[in-house]
Amino acid sequence: MSKPSLAPKVHLPREIKVLVAGAFLIAIGFGIVAPVLPQFARSFDVSVSAAAIIVSVFGLTRLLFAPLSGVLVERMGERRTYIAGILIVAASSAACAVAHDYWQLLLYRGLGGIGSTMFTVAAMGLLIRLSPPEARGRVSSIYSGAFLLGSIAGPVVGGLLAGFGLALPFLVYAVALVLVAVLVATQLHEPAGARSDAGSPTVGSAPTTAATATAVAATVVADAVQTPVRAVLTLRAALDQSSYRAALVSGFANGWSALGIRMALVPLFATAVLGAGPAVAGISLAVFAGGTAVALAFSGQLADSWGRKPMVILGLVVNGAAMAALGLSSNEAIFFAVSAIAGIGSGLMGPAQQATMADVIGTGRSGGRPLAVFQMSQDLGTIVGPIAAGVLVDAFSYEAAFAMAAVVSVLAVVLWLGAKDTHTV
The missing domain is CATH 1.20.1250.20 (MFS general substrate transporter like domains)
Incomplete structure (x- = not known):
């Protein structure tokens, strides 16, 4: 029996490239925040255990709200759930930067976990629906590789930014996430089988203002009431x-x-x-x-x-x-x-x-x-x-x-x- 060869390469849709670019930006942003988060918590004069809880609460809310994310994907569609989740984490990160005490930081960080599980589940759904069946393994490798590279680069950038204040990495992370939301909203169509977005921004546009990001969020909310069949x-x-x-x-x-x-x-x-x-x-x-x-x-x-x-x-x-x-x-x-x-x-x-x-x-x-x-x-x-x-x-x-x-x-x-x-x- 001959040894199986590598599967022939298949052309990947440009939407896959959009998701890969988004994964890289998200991972860099998360990596920027990760090294400074415990130190930021400790700056409120709390114990090491309390600082560790700030790290754990993100994963806990991800776990608790994962079932809701699944429901949202089925009712809103993967693309809208992805964008909404990204914007929630962006708002959470920006709020962490201006937290006045430990309990506010704990609350804002926990809310970020809700958005995180939304866009994570939605991203998996988008990759499934957009990937050619004969190249699903390769797409997963590319996506995971982009996330891994971002995770490696992020802490280095975060360490440098921390020198300008522990709140700055959270703001940079928020800006990166808004960019991802705009990228997906303008460059990624709803996958085949879902209702098209008549009111969504056209592909190829290049928004550069905060008003556009607000419009993206408004579009997501408006689309959420319409259920794709x-x-x-x-x-x-x-x-x-x-x-x-x-x-x-x-x-x-x-x-x-x-x-x-x-x-x-x-x-x-x-x-x-x-x-x-x-x-x-x-x-x-x-x-x-x-x-x-x-x-x-x-x-x-x-x-x-x-x-x-x-x-x-x-x-x-x-x-x-x-x-x-x-x-x-x-x-x-x-x-x-x-x-x-x-x-x-x-x-x-x-x-x-x-x-x-x-x-x-x-x-x-x-x-x-x-x-x-x-x-x-x-x-x-x-x-x-x-x-x-x-x-x-x-x-x-x-x-x-x-x-x-x-x-x-x-x-x-x-x-x-x-x-x-x-x-x-």
């Missing part, structure tokens, strides 16, 4: 498919390991076990991101040619094994090498997992609620993973905490072994 994949119908159930568990595992443990436990491990400083922890996170970027360069095309299932399983195995080995690292060189391998595992799995969701939902229908539940599974893993890891470290050791991440990956592999591959060559 299209087929909807119900959550029950999605749960009937083994591939969707497997994707929920692998999404939870990815949230637990790549998003949760990596950010919460790896820096502590570097300090407590390796006796290294914050610089080593930062390098390990960058190395992880580098490994992910390397894998994204080819994993999407492999998902389109070899299939979704083998790529997800391979990614889970590589990431899980690396996470277990990470807890056994005895020096910085091994620590960096294993971090890179863990990143590769995450990059192998991501595009195939997203492509599976696209296959389940299909191009001609909306899947707001199934997409929202998938997003919730990842967010839940991001929240539960660090908490469970902290308990295991206190009760046993860092090795046990990292091993638990591997166990979660193994459970996801078991479920995927019995799932149907949604890809058809």
